[in-house]
Amino acid sequence: DTGVSQDPRHKITKRGQNVTFRCDPISEHNRLYWYRQTLGQGPEFLTYFQNEAQLEKSRLLSDRFSAERPKGSFSTLEIQRTEQGDSAMYLCASSRGEFGQPVNEQFFGPGTRLTVL
């Protein structure tokens, strides 16, 4: 395992459908982050896990979005009833770190590009 992996790399879906993305972090990393990036913009924070605990969620994460990290390893991000505005690159990153400690270097996955038609 040499890095963070994400699956799928690309997803095209119709408005109203549900989609699920997976992120596999670097194996010894206990922190996992989800970000969203739209064209021409920097990434925006969505949510963050310390082991299996979801510690913070952005206001960007509406009720249609849910993220899990059931065993503290891989994570899934689900979007229900997709809208065209959900079209973006969804990035996952992982890092080491203990609760309450400052942010450490984050390692990013290649992203999942979502297109909602």
Add this chain to the structure above:
Amino acid sequence: KNEVEQSPQNLTAQEGEFITINCSYSVGISALHWLQQHPGGGIVSLFMLSSGKKKHGRLIATINIQEKHSSLHITASHPRDSAVYICAGGGATNKLIFGTGTLLAVQP
């Protein structure tokens, strides 16, 4: 108002030129990250710094904590340096707050 501001948004340079990208950040950010993103590609972490200066190859990153300002320098720029460079702030909240990025094009 974004808590991390980057400039310039776009930068074109000739091969060999010295390049500087600037980043200002707000209170509450204790570590500054510099990241590189190639078109259609993932993000690579270049530096994370909370004080002083770091160097890796032709890349140098500096931070001034009092002024809440950081710079990324590229010496002897090369076309393969063409990418989007993003600064991001991290702090007690454990998440990164990103600038909008600087699109760098180095022409041969």
